[in-house]
Amino acid sequence: MSRQRIFAFLSALALATGLAVALPTASASTVACAAAWSPTTVYTNGGVSSYNSHNWLAKWWTQNDTPGGSVGVWTDQGACGDGSTPPPTNPPGGGSCSYPAWVAGTSYATGAIVQYSNGLYYQATHDNPGYDPTISTWYWSPYSCTGGGGTTPPSNGGFVVSEAQFNQMFPSRNAFYTYSGLTAALSAYPGFATTGSDTVKKQEAAAFLANVSHETGGLVYITEIDQSGNYCASEPYGCPAGTYAYYGRGPMQLSWNFNYKAAGDALGIDLLDNPNLVQTDASVAWKTGLWYWDTQNGPGTMTAHNAMVNGYGFGETIRSINGGLECNGNNTAEMQDRVSKYQSYAAILGVSPGSNLTC
Template sequence: MKRTVVLLFALLALLVPGIAVTAPATAAPLACTAPDWVQGQFYAAGSIVRFQGAYYIAEHDNPGYSPTVSTWYWDPYTNCDGGNPPACNYPDWVSGQWYPAGSIVRFQGAYYVAEHDNPGYSPTVSTWYWDPYTCGGGNPPNPGGFPVSESVFNAMFPNRNGFYTYAGLINAISAYPAFAATGDDTMRKREAAAFLANVNHETGGLVYIKEINEANYPNYCHWEQPYGCPAGQSAYYGRGPMQLSHNYNYKAAGDALGLPLLTNPWLVEQDSAVSWKTALWFWNTQTGAGTMTAHHAMVNNHGFGQTIRTINGSIECNGGNPAQVQARVTAYQNFTSRLGVTPGDNLYC
């Protein structure tokens, strides 16, 4: 989103009839003093907040939705000294419009470059055709600053299913920008290694997209939920890097990501970026069987063991299945070694 300060004030005047708003005499960028975003607090259209080091403006009234997840409600705000990178001037994406390779568009508050010619496919769904684009100098060699390069990722998962693309992972990280981007270089690399080690265990090295044991499929529908199982009794089996399962998890993840996962859970096995996003949703927002999110565990030095507890602690921790715990720890030690950092303390649960 690109607005001059004058246009912003004009917008506010339209949104609040009867209130006179005087634009500043200069259009120079302002030093932002906007308050930190607060989850659950009501924000009227035009509100400006600070979130994870960047600034956002509410495009629509909302009850405290996340600025980086609920991008229909928020846009990046770029009129701040020291705020976001230089603004892009690229047009909004249009469904059905032809885009040759190299085209750059704005979609849901972010920018994307066409990697392949396409007839207007969605930048966040058709991730083979589009890659995230960083304004001001183009994309860095390692998109988004993720501390695992594509070549290292490929070496970590030599037998991975082609569905689990590196581009899909990088696309998904935009929904949770604090992931593997918090703290110093060691902390960032440890979190990336911890996430990928658990993903490795859940999917057999990024080989399996969905749960193997089909006999379990009907067990993940909980009709007692008020929304039931609109996709069918057997539709909510484990899928994706974290094997998202149960209708209530599909509902919660879909609501958080703005995706119809309750009615169309198959998206998690059909779109790489969506699949990765569900894994990052769990990693960054859910406490699972533990007492903290896996992200919190890694950025607050609670150790890799707490990520195991969050993901499958009720079965594996406290001596429940030491072989499974060891497999996760071994993968984590391997991945941290590849990234050139020590694994830290508290590896077991």
Template sequence: MDRSRSARLRRVLVAAVAAVLGAVVLVPGTAAAAGTGVITGYGGKCVDVAGANTANGTKVQLWTCNGTGAQSWTVGTDGTIRALGKCLDVSGGSTADGAKVQLWDCNGTGAQQWVANAARDIVNPQANKCLDATGPSSADGTPLQIWSCGGGANQKWTVPGGGGGGGGSGFVVSEAQFNQMFPNRNSFYTYAGLTNAMTKYPAFATTGSDTVKRQEAAAFLANVSHETGGLVYIHEINTANWPTYCDWSQPYGCPAGQSAYHGRGPIQLSWNFNYKAAGDALGVDLLNNPDLVATNASISWQTGLWYWMTGTGNAGTTSHNAMVNGQGFGTTIRAINSIECNGGNPAQVQSRVNLYNQFVAVLGVPAGGNLTC
């Protein structure tokens, strides 16, 4: 980003809580809600059975997604969540904050009942508390617990079968399509991190017709792909440029250091004033901790969406508005890197357009007009 982008009772209880919470999955008897796959959460990590152990009481934790059976969960139509033939269970049937979550023989008790809602919480109705990453931490081995629902990122989950993410979150790009678009992506750039970040900007790819929603998603991801070499690079690869992104005329200076504000993340956020503005908007101190954009997947995606939804560059409008109002993909290029426009770098413009054309094809919609700037 350049400087220009400044039993029955239990069933009744579960169903009642589901109604209150606006639940969309895990309600007993709702067969369409069932699914098998990974459950992703804080920091883009997967819900994991420690050591793939099947003993009663085995810790359930966060761990880097690895495709093993220890991370394959079946969301049951009976309100259970199962892995390795056993159930996700609240230790001792406790309803207290901090009660640990474990693997246990399925027994039909309230300690093994779960409701996922449209807000991406996974709630134990018996305790009326949320599945929570302890700490909060996203480190490998972080144990899961139940805690009073507070809306934090450490309580947001993507559940197979439609709850809280993928198609269930309303995002017009499925995880399979995302992987198709980015076959060589860095594991840091997770789909879960993106869908988590989207909760900050709910208008993104949800405004207008279905075609417009998909065009906007494709436009964002095309620009992101161009900026990061297909979601490969996290940091700006030209390290010689790193010291050039500190504007000492700003009253807050560059507290993290002269070279701390180089391009990072999906939109390659750069300059101290952009880190300050993005951090203020997102409620994160990025001025003093710029490397959060390179170490926290959700925050990293949030910075990309922050600029997409609020930054205008030299376009006179945001990229979001350009796509929603029919100004075309070319206007998003001008908002993100106007230096490439007006013949400044036609090869770079064409690279973005080519990616956009590829991605709208994946999503099955036309590209629309005004593709270049």
């Protein structure tokens, strides 16, 4: 029976019986919802996905940036579907869960379990004031609804570099820089070394590891040798850990108070007050390296991640990390050291290093 005939039938029934019959109304939104947004999907300029019953248009390349978030990569295209968000069925991991929805800004104690808007469940591994479970992997872990639940066991996440290859690349590395610390950090930026063809994935991994090798002397140095520099820029939040506390640490030698603040905010870790976490927790250290790699242009025009996955070549990663000192004819010896390491690591992974190696 057509919609119009149903309306007519119900109207006639109301007149004949004298009863008030609620007539169905047209949906507030007749626009179909696009495919649901996923934190692991790569979206490019013009890509459309749906989130919270709205369609969203991507302005540029993005992955794991929630529509409507502070990054500003998504443009709201308006409501879609029937304007409601149905509860997920058959929760991932099997079994059944009835945990409350995560609410930003709500304080959660260690052990709390919530359902995120992507339909997945997360358990708090540390007390936190409502950090996003898909970003703040220090404070949250995925939760599986199987037989009463249980956290998802860690793995290398299908990382294209095996532990044996990692050890071959860094035979003299400091024990602090563990392979497990690196693979544990991968969940913070799931697009790293998982975007594009198998060749591109291996090239990006080799490029990242070549740059961190150069920054740390082959993963030997956890902190910079000279820690007397004043890396405290004039910012409203100041330098609560101390004027000289923000020296270089970790695989990318994270420096300056504003970088500790930005990295900490992105990862859900208070690095402004606790910069030493970067030199005492291997997973945190690796996450700060991936944060810079995936989100910061530095002195370049693109992130190192974008340079590798969009075909600009290894030279652009150097520009994004230290282009002011090593590119355009400056300190070519330092630049060449990065290139040589990249070529060596690409060979270990059995992949061509590609073109555009220098800057």
